[in-house]
Amino acid sequence: MTEDHRITLQGESIAVSPGETILDAAARAGVEIPTLCHDPRLEPAGACRTCLVEIDGWRRLAPACATVAHPGMIVTTENARIDRHRRSLLALYATDHPADRAASEMGAPDQLLAMTERYDAPTDWGTMPPCREGRPDDRNPYIHYEPDTCILCARCTRYCAEVEGVSAITLAGRGSQTTISTVDRLSLLDTTCELCGGCVDVCPTGAMTEKLPLVREQKPERELEKIRTTCNYCGVGCQLDLNVDPEANDGRGAVVKVTSPEPGTTTNDGNLCVKGRFAYDFIDHPDRLTVPLIRGADGALHEASWDDALEAAARGLLGVKARHGPDALGFVSSSRCTVEENYLVQKLARAVFGTNNVHQCAAT
Amino acid sequence: MAGLVTTFGAGAMTNSIGEIRDADFLFVIGSNTSEAHPIIAMEMKRAVRRGATLVVADPRAIWMTTIAAKHLQLRPGTDVWLLNALAHVIVTEGLMDQRFIDEHTDGFDAVARTLAAYPPEEAERVTGVPAEDIRWVARRYARTERAGIYYTLGITEHSHGTDNVYCLSNLVLMTGHLGTPSAGMNPLRGQNNVQGANDAGASPVFFPGYQRVDDDEVRRKYEHAWGTSLPSEPGLNLNVMMKRVGRQIRGLFVMGEDIVISEPNVLRLEQALNENEFLIVQDAFATTTMQFADVVLPAAVFAEKEGVFTNSERRVQRVRKAVEPPGHARPDWRILIDLARTCGADWRYAEPADIYDELARHAPRFAGIAHARIDQEVHDGMTGIQWPCGDASDPGTKFLHEGGILRGKGLFQPVEYRPSQELPDETYGLVLSTGRTLYHYNAATQTRRERGLVAKQPEAFVEIHPRDAQRRGVSDGDLVEIQTRRGSIRTRAILSRQVRLGCIWTPLHFAEARANVLTNDVGDPITDTAEYKVCAAEVIRVAEGSETELFPGSYYRA
Ligand code: SF4
Ligand code: SF4
Ligand code: FES
Numbered sequence: 001m002t003e004d005h006r007i008t009l010q011g012e013s014i015a016v017s018p019g020e021t022i023l024d025a026a027a028r029a030g031v032e033i034p035t036l037c038h039d040p041r042l043e044p045a046g047a048c049r050t051c052l053v054e055i056d057g058w059r060r061l062a063p064a065c066a067t068v069a070h071p072g073m074i075v076t077t078e079n080a081r082i083d084r085h086r087r088s089l090l091a092l093y094a095t096d097h098p099a100d101r102a103a104s105e106m107g108a109p110d111q112l113l114a115m116t117e118r119y120d121a122p123t124d125w126g127t128m129p130p131c132r133e134g135r136p137d138d139r140n141p142y143i144h145y146e147p148d149t150c151i152l153c154a155r156c157t158r159y160c161a162e163v164e165g166v167s168a169i170t171l172a173g174r175g176s177q178t179t180i181s182t183v184d185r186l187s188l189l190d191t192t193c194e195l196c197g198g199c200v201d202v203c204p205t206g207a208m209t210e211k212l213p214l215v216r217e218q219k220p221e222r223e224l225e226k227i228r229t230t231c232n233y234c235g236v237g238c239q240l241d242l243n244v245d246p247e248a249n250d251g252r253g254a255v256v257k258v259t260s261p262e263p264g265t266t267t268n269d270g271n272l273c274v275k276g277r278f279a280y281d282f283i284d285h286p287d288r289l290t291v292p293l294i295r296g297a298d299g300a301l302h303e304a305s306w307d308d309a310l311e312a313a314a315r316g317l318l319g320v321k322a323r324h325g326p327d328a329l330g331f332v333s334s335s336r337c338t339v340e341e342n343y344l345v346q347k348l349a350r351a352v353f354g355t356n357n358v359h360q361c362a363a364t
Numbered sequence: 365m366a367g368l369v370t371t372f373g374a375g376a377m378t379n380s381i382g383e384i385r386d387a388d389f390l391f392v393i394g395s396n397t398s399e400a401h402p403i404i405a406m407e408m409k410r411a412v413r414r415g416a417t418l419v420v421a422d423p424r425a426i427w428m429t430t431i432a433a434k435h436l437q438l439r440p441g442t443d444v445w446l447l448n449a450l451a452h453v454i455v456t457e458g459l460m461d462q463r464f465i466d467e468h469t470d471g472f473d474a475v476a477r478t479l480a481a482y483p484p485e486e487a488e489r490v491t492g493v494p495a496e497d498i499r500w501v502a503r504r505y506a507r508t509e510r511a512g513i514y515y516t517l518g519i520t521e522h523s524h525g526t527d528n529v530y531c532l533s534n535l536v537l538m539t540g541h542l543g544t545p546s547a548g549m550n551p552l553r554g555q556n557n558v559q560g561a562n563d564a565g566a567s568p569v570f571f572p573g574y575q576r577v578d579d580d581e582v583r584r585k586y587e588h589a590w591g592t593s594l595p596s597e598p599g600l601n602l603n604v605m606m607k608r609v610g611r612q613i614r615g616l617f618v619m620g621e622d623i624v625i626s627e628p629n630v631l632r633l634e635q636a637l638n639e640n641e642f643l644i645v646q647d648a649f650a651t652t653t654m655q656f657a658d659v660v661l662p663a664a665v666f667a668e669k670e671g672v673f674t675n676s677e678r679r680v681q682r683v684r685k686a687v688e689p690p691g692h693a694r695p696d697w698r699i700l701i702d703l704a705r706t707c708g709a710d711w712r713y714a715e716p717a718d719i720y721d722e723l724a725r726h727a728p729r730f731a732g733i734a735h736a737r738i739d740q741e742v743h744d745g746m747t748g749i750q751w752p753c754g755d756a757s758d759p760g761t762k763f764l765h766e767g768g769i770l771r772g773k774g775l776f777q778p779v780e781y782r783p784s785q786e787l788p789d790e791t792y793g794l795v796l797s798t799g800r801t802l803y804h805y806n807a808a809t810q811t812r813r814e815r816g817l818v819a820k821q822p823e824a825f826v827e828i829h830p831r832d833a834q835r836r837g838v839s840d841g842d843l844v845e846i847q848t849r850r851g852s853i854r855t856r857a858i859l860s861r862q863v864r865l866g867c868i869w870t871p872l873h874f875a876e877a878r879a880n881v882l883t884n885d886v887g888d889p890i891t892d893t894a895e896y897k898v899c900a901a902e903v904i905r906v907a908e909g910s911e912t913e914l915f916p917g918s919y920y921r922a
Contacts, residue, residue: 228682234556235555236403236675237673237674242686249687249690251688254687265746267679267746267748273403273802274402282665284690285649287813288691290691290692292659292662294660313661316644317644319615320615324615330609331616333619336620338557339561339720340671351586351594352707354593356568356598358567359568360567361623
């Protein structure tokens with residue numbers, strides 16, 4: 001970033017790196033420009049035009065997300081012309097979008113609606129009859145597409161092609177009938193789709209949304225609490241937000257859905273795979289063990305209190321040690337459990353029972 | 365694991381996941397990355413879109429090969445030959461980084477002598493990979509500065525797994541691709557906290573932080589800290605432990621694993637468990653192993669507890685409680701404390717943060733890490749702290765071995781090829797490998813309770829080459845029996861274009877078709893990791909398959 005690599009943004013001189021877009025330069029300088037179709041992981045598309053800015057000497061407004069900041073440019077991000085433009089644009093989008101928040105936010109929060117409110121865009125320009133086709137009969141279990149809420153920003157299809165690399169969904173049809181669909185309107189289950197849910201995550205209007213919370217009539221996202229944690233499947237260690245309804249399950253709480261953190265803030269860069277995003281039915285599954293069990297004289301396992309079970313466990317291990325020595329015991333620890341728990345298992349084996357026979361189940 | 369500790373001094377990814385996108389050359393071996401580590405695959409896809417060269421070495425035509433510049437489709441179990449041949453080309457063509465070798469390594473000459481016997485033409489005969497491809501890859505790898513190696517279980521789950529790791533280390537050391545960004549040697553861990561469990565000392569040879577139990581000074585330190593005397597002999601590793609159940613091993617404590625599904629040659633293990641005197645199973649789910657248990661302790665799952673997991677890139681990250689466990693289930697850490705106290709130990713920890721503090725206090729590699737720091741700090745725009753982290757002001761380590769290798773000098777290890785323990789013959793004419801799929805996880809205790817994953821992959825299957833299938837009268841979807849010397853399972857056949865002729869592949873996730881009835885429990889001589897990847901097998905058609913759709917939308921179908 002040399003001296004001559006500077007632009008003027010809202011009257012301030014700021015440094016830019018070669019090839020950087022106006023949007024990225026502005027973000028670094030702390031100047032916010034509203035966007036809908038932009039995603040830092042994708043090639044700029046310049047599709048939605050919400051990020052329009054004025055550049056001295058340019059006749060037309062330019063999309064900040066798709067325009068490279070050339071040294072010397074004088075850029076304005078807020079003025080009456082831009083505001084007028086943005087409000088009409090948002091008003092136009094609103095004619096093709098459910099105005100009712102409850103209807104538009106069945107699943108994820110609707111950034112378009114929020115923006116319409118924030119910029120005070122007119123919402124009385126009438127409504128267009130819905131003309132986009134969905135795939136209501138898609139038998140895939142996770143992803144629902146609500147065509148009426150879609151604004152065709154194509155973030156989902158671009159994510160599917162550029163990040164996930166499978167191009168399972170594409171823009172389909174022509175003109176006002178253009179929609180998001182699959183080859184031959186197949187169910188996602190029968191396509192190359194890997195059910196990563198990235199399309200749901202990037203959608204700015206909630207048109208691509210999660211099916212299960214809808215089917216189960218759970219609370220919408222904005223009423224849930226987000227708990228940041230680490231995925232419990234593979235060794236990538238994606239960060240994710242468990243979206244919890246604390247009142248569900250008689251106050252035990254329920255994980256309603258999982259969302260990914262902002263791109264650029266964690267190792268997974270806002271991405272998740274099918275397991276990390278969707279595979280949580282196990283938490284509340286009836287096969288969970290809920291009571292300690294002790295094998296009785298009859299050969300069957302019987303429910304027991306914690307005290308009795310711990311007593312039996314301790315007696316059993318100490319008995320083996322007394323009869324055959326400490327190295328007749330083996331401790332199998334788990335890479336599924338936390339670092340702290342693994343620490344305790346090896347300490348239990350070594351310090352309490354006197355053996356180094358301790359190993360985690362997947363040393364690879 | 366052990367392999368990397370020997371050669372470099374630390375058994376973990378040398379580099380960070382975020383560096384992958386900036387790599388110029390990616391050598392992926394024995395890793396079905398897009399299925400086992402989808403997020404890492406995304407980073408690789410991104411690098412390739414940027415212009416990086418991807419080379420995939422794998423017996424199967426996995427998805428990653430569709431974007432690779434070269435696919436080295438080697439015969440299963442011939443990795444050592446292939447890797448030695450790559451090194452052979454680098455040495456004979458003088459493509460080494462001589463300065464790096466001189467300054468940072470020991471033992472190059474011995475390796476160079478061994479390599480003389482591994483010319484590419486001969487390698488082609490053994491591995492099936494064209495000599496020209498071997499040369500092309502060796503030259504590219506050696507000449508590209510940001511060149512990284514990525515591998516997983518496909519490399520380690522062999523009777524010669526450690527040899528494979530040594531061969532890869534040799535390549536890294538002779539080209540000096542170490543201690544720089546986007547290069548290095550990167551084992552991708554199969555499970556969320558494999559790294560963390562190793563780090564924490566869940567190992568028969570290491571205390572926490574890779575401090576050896578047979579090092580007197582280290583042991584004295586822990587004896588003092590824990591206020592008791594400690595055994596000095598290394599213990600048994602898992603594979604040996606399982607083989608000795610019912611004989612030397614008379615009592616077992618098993619936390620969070622379904623051993624009669626996940627361990628190799630399980631029929632023998634089941635018999636042994638009947639001989640065993642006492643078994644505790646501590647798990648969140650009813651498992652198959654439970655039928656042998658004397659005491660069952662119900663545990664919480666990750667969403668119900670506090671703690672940390674450490675990922676493949678050594679990043680220690682927080683696990684946070686979101687919901688309460690069901691019924692009387694309790695977090696594992698709580699149960700372990702109670703068990704120790706019932707056994708007479710005076711353990712006092714109020715919460716997992718205290719346990720982590722004790723771990724960090726005696727293990728220099730993690731000395732600067734604490735829950736509170738992870739909760740509050742952001743480094744390089746990211747949360748979590750990467751070890752080594754020496755003190756509370758240390759931001760952690762993005763890539764290892766910068767400005768010198770951790771163990772002082774990198775150690776070259778000469779490796780000679782040894783064929784896999786069990787090769788095809790007249791009775792068992794195929795080579796069976798096992799592995800993971802995107803849609804399930806381990807023994808599938810969690811994922812088979814998930815509707816979507818079950819919709820995508822409802823049942824077990826075996827991938828077979830269309831010509832091998834034809835010869836055996838098998839059609840796509842048929843019910844078949846896979847037989848090996850140890851046992852047989854029934855499953856359905858998928859005629860697949862991704863397996864080599866003469867090879868079959870089956871996932872290890874399914875309880876009703878337990879792949880580990882089939883697998884060989886001979887272990888690697890050093891780590892004793894079992895040979896999950898190669899054994900001789902035969903496939904026989906049983907009947908036409910059922911109506912259920914098998915793996916809809918599969919990329920692999922021939
Ligand atoms: S879930 Fe992932 S793979 Fe499937 S359509 Fe959406 S982005 Fe594409
Ligand atoms: S979301 Fe997927 S890739 Fe990420 S850690 Fe979880 S399982 Fe691994
Ligand atoms: S965000 Fe720039 S055009 Fe959509």
